[in-house]
Amino acid sequence: MSDHDAPTDLGSSAADVFRVGYVPGVTLTKWLRVWNERHPERPLLIVPIDAQDPSARLRDDTADVVFARLPIETEGLHAIPLYEEQPVVVLPKEHALADEADVALADLAGETRLDLDDSLALEAAVEVVEAGAGVAVMPQSLARLFARKGVVARSVTDLPTTTIALVWPADGTTDDVSDFIGVVRGRTANSSRTRSAEEARAAAAADAKSARAARAKAKKAAKNARENPEKGGGKSASRPQARGPQRGKGAAAHRGAAAADRAIRQNGLMTQSSAPVALLTGVGRRENIAAATALTLARDGWDVALVTWAAYDRTMSWGDRPDDVASLAAEIEALGRRADVFVADLADASAASSLVGEVASAMGPVSGLVLSHSQSVDSSILDTTVESFDRHFAVNVRAAWLLIKAFAEQVPDGGGRIVALTSDHVVHNLPYGASKGALDRIVIAAARELGHLRITSNALNPGPVDTGWMDDATRETLTALQPSGALGLPQDAANIVRFLLSAEGGWISGQLIKSDGGFSV
Secondary structure (H helix, E strand, C coil): CCCCCCCCCCCCCCCCCEEEEECCCCCCHHHHHHHHHHCCCCCEEEEECCCCCCCHHHHCCCCCEEEEECCCCCCCEEEEEEEEECEEEEEECCCCCCCCCEECHHHHCCCCEHHHCCCCCHHHHHHHHHCCCCEEEEEHHHHHHCCCCCEEEEEECCCCCEEEEEEEECCCCCHHHHHHHHHHCCCCCCCCCCHHHHHHHHHHHHHHHHHHHHHHHHHHHHHHHHHCHHHCHHHHHHCCCCCCCCCHHHHHHHHHHHHHHHHHHHHHHHHCCCCCEEEECCCCCCCCHHHHHHHHHHHCCCEEEEEECHHHHCCCCCCCCHHHHHHHHHHHHHCCCCEEEEECCCCCHHHHHHHHHHHHHHHCCEEEEEECCCCCCCCCCCCCCHHHHHHHHHHHHHHHHHHHHHHHHHCCCCCEEEEEECCCCCCCCHHHHHHHHHHHHHHHHHHHHCHHHCEEEEEEECCCECCCCCCHHHHHHHHHHCCCCCCECHHHHHHHHHHHHCCCCCCCCCCEEECCCCCCC
16 A cells, blocks of 8 residues: 555544554555454554655654655654665666666765755655656655656665654553554564463463472472471471372472473573574674674674664764664664664663553563663762763663663563673763773672572673773873773674573672773782
């Protein structure tokens, strides 16, 4: 379905229909069919949207979700990149390049680029191309949509692709939105990630809780028997146990827990029926540790939730790079793994509290939590403002606590892993360093408090890592201080995170690990 044949009855009640907006070029037929088969009681209403302002219908509540062409302003929104569009150049059929299979941007030098004329809509630009008055570059889907007899489209090999994403309000993740995400991502009606499986997930969670309780009760009983044989433990301990079947729910749960224990010890988190899901915060640009970690985990078989917040990046020297996040997600999916993008301001307590649940709703239970986000604005004891201090602690400490809490409340029975990126840099960096110190304490406490849920929790201090923030003078100074004469790279930290999230790293918990190439020695 294209924008030429989409129903646009905006008078329908939002309670009666599920409203889907889309930019021109998006094909919706497949998703429409699947949704209507599952939800005949609530049909889809297809709403064309302005490609220049695709989030407008979300802001004025005339759409529940929209298919948008990135980049867009994503503050207050969640966005899941879906697929990449190849750029093409639309040429007159008699053009000298029309016989080429594809072209390079340099081949278009000297041509009149009609797509660069803001006063000309792309559909009109194609009409002008047909008249022989120029060429127009656009996504392939739009070239197909606006195709005319007198033009041809040829791929432009050295231009970046564009990304189509599913976008919805951060505070609007309803059951219907979650179900629609499942439809778009290709999940079946019986998938454990759809609303139809809520009862099964609840039952599984109850079984897991029962097993953990039985395990704790059995350990306590064994301890009492060893320490107090005169109170009933001695006799039974000195005699062979009956070989008959154990009876009762507690015994069954204990046997199930023991089997689960053996499987977990043998195989770690990969004993789950589907690929484990890792949630990574702080994914803003390709050079950072979070991006390297996401790719590394994807190669290890993890599905990855990428959490980003462009408003913070815009305040930093590297700036907002929405294409980086989209290309990272595309590269992960090219590896055969899922990569969903979530936009969240972790200074907002409600956003931090709901994030894990939103990821679990879209992708399945989260087994790995990698906290690599941070608020970092240099200031000293004398010039730090109260506002800056509070924001650092909101993002670096409060959000971490809320994410860990939410993670523990939904962790699969196979257990989970928490790794937080930390730092000991505090001189002239008071709010950042102090908040990272508080983060360390929370993460280490989690190892003890959440151990019964088979959660390991560690903090990783990677030392100075060149993630693109260093100027030449800083790079030279820090390199000279490294024993090896080389700075750490994002992949160095990613390798440690990978190990801590693996089955082999399952015995390490409650540690503050320095992996800085000897910088701190």
